[in-house]
Amino acid sequence: xxxxxxxxxxxxxxxxxxxxxxxxxxxxxxxxxxxxxxxxxxxxxxxxxxxxxxxxxxxxxxxxxxxxxxxxxxxxxxxxxxxxxxxxxxxxxxxxxxxxxxxxxxxxxxxxxxxxxxxxxxxxxxxxxxxxxxxxxxxxxxxxxxxxxxxxxxxxxxxxxxxxxxxxxxxxxxxxxxxxxxxxxxxxxxxxxxxxxxxxx
Amino acid sequence: xxxxxxxxxxxxxxxxxxxxxxxxxxxxxxxxxxxxxxxxxxxxxxxxxxxxxxxxxxxxxxxxxxxxxxxxxxxxxxxxxxxxxxxxxxxxxxxxxxxxxxxxxxxxxxxxxxxxxxxxxxxxxxxxxxxxxxxxxxxxxxxxxxxxxxxxxxxxxxxxxxxxxxxxxxxxxxxxxxxxxxxxxxxxxxxxxxxxxxxxx
Numbered sequence: 001x002x003x004x005x006x007x008x009x010x011x012x013x014x015x016x017x018x019x020x021x022x023x024x025x026x027x028x029x030x031x032x033x034x035x036x037x038x039x040x041x042x043x044x045x046x047x048x049x050x051x052x053x054x055x056x057x058x059x060x061x062x063x064x065x066x067x068x069x070x071x072x073x074x075x076x077x078x079x080x081x082x083x084x085x086x087x088x089x090x091x092x093x094x095x096x097x098x099x100x101x102x103x104x105x106x107x108x109x110x111x112x113x114x115x116x117x118x119x120x121x122x123x124x125x126x127x128x129x130x131x132x133x134x135x136x137x138x139x140x141x142x143x144x145x146x147x148x149x150x151x152x153x154x155x156x157x158x159x160x161x162x163x164x165x166x167x168x169x170x171x172x173x174x175x176x177x178x179x180x181x182x183x184x185x186x187x188x189x190x191x192x193x194x195x196x197x198x199x200x201x
Numbered sequence: 202x203x204x205x206x207x208x209x210x211x212x213x214x215x216x217x218x219x220x221x222x223x224x225x226x227x228x229x230x231x232x233x234x235x236x237x238x239x240x241x242x243x244x245x246x247x248x249x250x251x252x253x254x255x256x257x258x259x260x261x262x263x264x265x266x267x268x269x270x271x272x273x274x275x276x277x278x279x280x281x282x283x284x285x286x287x288x289x290x291x292x293x294x295x296x297x298x299x300x301x302x303x304x305x306x307x308x309x310x311x312x313x314x315x316x317x318x319x320x321x322x323x324x325x326x327x328x329x330x331x332x333x334x335x336x337x338x339x340x341x342x343x344x345x346x347x348x349x350x351x352x353x354x355x356x357x358x359x360x361x362x363x364x365x366x367x368x369x370x371x372x373x374x375x376x377x378x379x380x381x382x383x384x385x386x387x388x389x390x391x392x393x394x395x396x397x398x399x400x401x402x
Contacts, residue, residue, distance in 0.1 A: 003207040003342035007234045007335055031396055033208045035389065037334060040351050042387040046395055053399045095388035102387075118322075123351075125323045126372060129330015130349075133238060134208055137338065141204035148331075150241050150324075162400040171327060186243040186303075187296035188236065194247055195232055198254045199363040 001141040010136050011182030013145035018072040020177040026142060027075065030175065033138040037131040041109050042093045045085035045127050046170075049078035049161050059160045064152035064172070073176035074144070078157065079132055081124030084166045086113040121168060128170025135173055145178035202342040211337050212383035214346035219273040221378040227343060228276065231376065234339040238332040242310050243294045246286035246328050247371075250279035250362050260361045265353035265373070274377035275345070279358065280333055282325030285367045287314040322369060329371025336374055346379035 001009075022030070031048065039045055051057050054071070060078075061070035070076060082088070086109045094102035113120055136146040149172040157169060202210075223231070232249065240246055252258050255272070261279075262271035271277060283289070287310045295303035314321055337347040350373040358370060 001204050003202050003204045003338055004230075004234060006204040007237050007339060010237070010239075012239055028392075029205075031392055033205060035392065035395060036208050036211070038211075038213055038337070038349050040349075044390045044395060047397055047401075048395060049397045049400070051399055056399050092390065093388050096385050097387050101384070121319075121323070122326045125326035126330040126333075126351075129327040129332075130334040131330075132327075133331040133334035134338075136239070137204055137335075138208060148239050148241075150327075160400070161397075162402075164401050167401075183302070184297050186298050187294050189245050189293065191229075191232055191236065194236060194245060194249060196248055196250045196362075198252055198257050199250070199361070200248075200365050200368075201363075 003137070006137045006140040010140045010146065012147045013178035013180070013182050014067075014069050014147060015178060015180035016069055016073040016145070016174070016176035017179050020074050022074045022175065029142065030135060030138055034131050034135050037127070037134045039127045039130070040123055041086065041090070041105055043085045043090065043109070044093065045081045045123060046131050047080045047082055047167060049080060051076040051078060051161070056160060060152070060157055063156035063160065064149065067149065067151065069147055069174045070172070073147070073174035075175040077135065077173045077175070078161055079128040079170040079173060080163060080167050081127055081170060082167050083120045083124055086110065086120070124168050125170055132171060132173055135175070139175045144175050146173055146175045148173050204338070207338045207341040211341045211347065213348045214379035214381070214383050215268075215270050215348060216379060216381035217270055217274040217346070217375070217377035218380050221275050223275045223376065230343065231336060231339055235332050235336050238328070238335045240328045240331070241324055242287065242291070242306055244286045244291065244310070245294060246282045246324060247332050248281045248283055248368060250281060252277040252279060252362070257361060261353070261358055264357035264361065265350065268350065268352065270348050270375045271373070274348070274375035276376040278336065278374045278376070279362055280329040280371040280374060281364060281368050282328055282371060283368050284321045284325055287311065287321070325369045326371055333372060333374055336376070340376040345376050347374055347376045349374050
């Protein structure tokens with residue numbers, strides 16, 4: 001599917017065929033696309049939790065205001081990130097780079113993030129946002145619908161997925177075979193409400 | 202361009218033809234794609250600063266370790282977000298929705314975000330991430346390269362673009378005509394290092 005077509009056709013779909021599941025090949029195609037998303041310093045800080053166990057999905061649904069798509073969609077992903085990815089063997093993010101480049105980047109990462117809790121968290125949310133859009137556009141191009149979700153209790157979901165210390169949840173994404181169209185777009189702001197030239201007035 | 206092709210071909214390109222500029226139509230096409238990105242509650246909290254003034258671009262370059270792509274690329278965007286979008290006339294995000302739906306959502310937004318500074322900031326970073334990937338994939342589909350950037354002094358850039366109170370910078374994105382290919386991918390982690398099934402061990 002054409003990229004612009006996927007961008008325009010991607011909508012937050014809430015109702016899914018509960019009997020449909022993605023094939024293993026489709027899941028692999030989706031995740032292989034996801035990991036081509038950019039991350040700062042190529043640190044690939046996302047950790048994608050692919051929830052397959054129906055019981056785990058039911059528990060997450062209960063922690064997400066009982067929204068049906070959590071169990072009904074073909075696939076449930078919890079997008080999480082490792083806040084300390086920058087500190088965990090960072091040389092592995094640059095194995096293919098020239099040694100000089102790798103060394104500079106690896107030596108820069110530590111001081112860039114060390115002790116900066118807010119920056120580490122920002123990085124988690126940025127990376128999850130970038131990868132989440134890749135996943136949703138790829139899903140659309142595969143003929144599927146998706147829905148990004150933040151309406152859940154993050155502490156409960158963290159407990160259900162056994163989220164490690166120093167990790168944080170970005171958001172949930174479901175992917176599947178939509179059976180009802182999304183609502184019409186809710187109310188697009190005009191471009192001039194969101195695009196500023198050069199500097200804010 | 203096919204969506205998967207755009208996802209695979211998008212790389213962080215650092216070297217651009219400094220004589221090339223996007224046409225007004227191309228800029229409009231890119232921004233119209235950007236605003237189709239999802240936001241929580243459809244609140245469209247991104248504020249895209251399109252930096253056209255060469256002097257402003259030079260100042261931002263100086264605040265970004267003198268990285269050449271800040272001035273050389275055809276387009277420089279500062280992706281920012283309004284932390285208080287949820288509180289600014291939220292009914293406008295749902296003008297096309299049935300009144301009952303609109304009312305529920307609008308009444309839910311306030312309590313969802315009020316007083317939750319970290320959640321507001323997370324939302325800014327998530328939205329910038331989602332829209333940033335849309336912009337970079339759309340740029341690729343238009344035949345352009347791009348580069349997301351966090352290597353800059355956020356306080357200096359905030360001052361240069363006159364960032365209003367209650368707004369935050371997500372990251373920079375440049376778009377243009379690349380003249381040197383990106384480095385080979387630095388070191389892709391294996392899928393099983395970033396994909397977890399059901400729950401963390």
